[in-house]
Amino acid sequence: MADYETIPINTLFEIPALNPGAMKNSSPFVAAPLHQEALGFPGELVDDWQARAIEKLGELLKKSRALQVYMDSCVKCGACTDKCHYFLGTGDPKNMPVARQDLLRKIYRRYFTFAGKYFPKLVGAEDLTKEVLDDWYSYFHQCSQCRRCSVYCPYGIDTAEISMAAREIMDHIGKGQKYCNEILGKVHQIGNNLGLPEKALIHTLADLEEDIEEETGVKVRIPVNKKGADILLVTPSADFFAEPHVDGLIGYAKVFHQAGVSWTLSSYASEAANFAMFIGSYEQMKLVAERIRKAAEELGVKRIIFGECGHAWRVAYSFLNTLAGPFDFLDSDYPVPQHICEFTWDLIQKGELNLDKSKNDHMTLTFHDSCNVARGSRMGDSPGGQFKIPRAIIKACCNNFVDMAADTIGETTFCCGGGGGLLTDDLMEIRTKGASPRMQALKDVVDEHGVTHMAAICAICKSQFAKVMPSYGFDMDSVVSVHQLISNAIILDGQVQ
């Protein structure tokens, strides 16, 4: 068992007393020179890191209105102080969003504002010292960039933007995070976060096809690199092997099969995730996004659909057109890109899927809104579709569904605790503690309504929950994919019952 205490679950939602420095020593492994240099960052902390960091901050202020406005606008009203799951789970005051922002803001003030240059003590401006850098490295890696705080900020100040900027600065002075940067290297080299090469991918998918045929008696294909297919499916690589992700992938395959569309995966763009968002690098994010464009062009597809992944959907929905567009070579009758939930919901509405709800009767479901889907994207035509569509799908294939408390879902959903590049074993303590508000909300519906499973549409959420749920007394397989529920309920044409 871990050598730290998680806050007992029933005391949550009481705002914790401040516990300064509680998480000071929680920081991820630093990227090795190899992983840094592969992305064009200095291998290790450069000698003149202070000057380089301040220069980089100045550059980012000129490139991002959000950063400039958010640095200036905070009035320390305290609205955000009790909104972060990492603060609620740890009590460390530097996990209050405003205090996290201030780690960067005090440097901004010192070097870029009149008040901070001439009256630093008055406005809390500080020199950039090694201690400050250490705090940056710890606390900007205790932010999952989930944007919950920004919902409550009267100025819309988004701590995610600030932690992205801070990580971008740290990358440029040679202090990057191993987890994100190593993974980005694998995407550039091989095409996915896992470093799963084409042959292994093809083999894995062939096995899955066999499994489906064994289960249903129907030959459901999961094609890779099929030129001339109509649809390119881009899905997180965790879907190829992790549980419960893979059951979701089987669900997509069955839906495509039943819809009778031609579709394909791409080995070159075998990753929906784009960890470059986590490190705040526009350039890296663009490189990863362009792989998807290139795959779509080479395969000659007409549409792009994304599988279940939270931040990937944010990058896809909100940024893909910016980063790798315009997509005028695709079929303009469909949005670019589409979410698999939009695709499936469309078929359900048309009555094209034969769903037997009773196949999911052994479960009572609730739904975890993933932060990046909830607050950084949309599904369908109208605002809030990202909440309605996944629930509509679940209700179409399950008889038992109960929502968690209203202030823990929808736009105010709690992060799983593992997003934003924190899904790594060297951050297990903060991950576990950060999950506590969600675990509390789940426990409430488990106790009151007999909920047995929580569905999610994010690869990170699924991996995170499978890992931390046992710490809170839940089975690791009580987190399920939304398309896993579809997979359970769908009756394919010719299926053996």
Next chain:
Amino acid sequence: MLSTIFAVLFYLATAVFVVGLVYRIQLYARTPAPLKIPTTPAPVTTSGVVVRMFKEVVFFESLFKANKWTWLFGWVFHVALLLVILRHLRYFTEPVWFWVTLVQPFGKYAGFAMLAGLSALWGRRFLVERVRYISGPSDHLMLMLLIGIAASGLIMKFMAHTDIVSLKAFALGLIYFDWQTLPADPVLLIHLGLVLVLIFIFPVSKLLHAPGVFFSPGRNQVDNPREKRHVAPWADALDTNQPKAKGK
């Protein structure tokens, strides 16, 4: 002598305020927003964004979601401040505008609401542990400054009246460059002195939240990234291996 010093300071403060704020606003306006980052669910049309911003600026919608007490104190203070400022227009206009006389009775008592709101906001900075932790000297000083302005104003209105006719002559004189004598009333001088400080520090302090709220991409962007390609000029320059985006 005193009148000259105050006259010069008012001109100077106004210049600093205008130049500082114009600089800041053009900085916000010119700095590109490279990505679409509205906090969703967000409006999908420009008129929807206008409604969202209206609710944010007039009703402090997000703060209301966050904390009802902070919202109450903050909203009462801001609305009271607005009424008080409108009421003060009577000292700068001759004849006094019709609607300013309508505001007068409300503005008169709004001073108390302003003081109450500010005191409650300041109380939070001591009583709520989390807010105490994030409060710096400038946060306390700003509230002291505003409380000083409100209190000195109320004293003049309800306890020790100042020579308001001479004061108005002084104010109009500033506007029309026809300088008049400022009454040497200590409470008035404190009131005006504190207002001068407020005007001077506006463009270099957290009071920048006032223009800032209008430029927050999280609130003012339309949620239409799939329909309309959004590219910042510096980001467009990175597009080396594909044709440049047409238009925006």
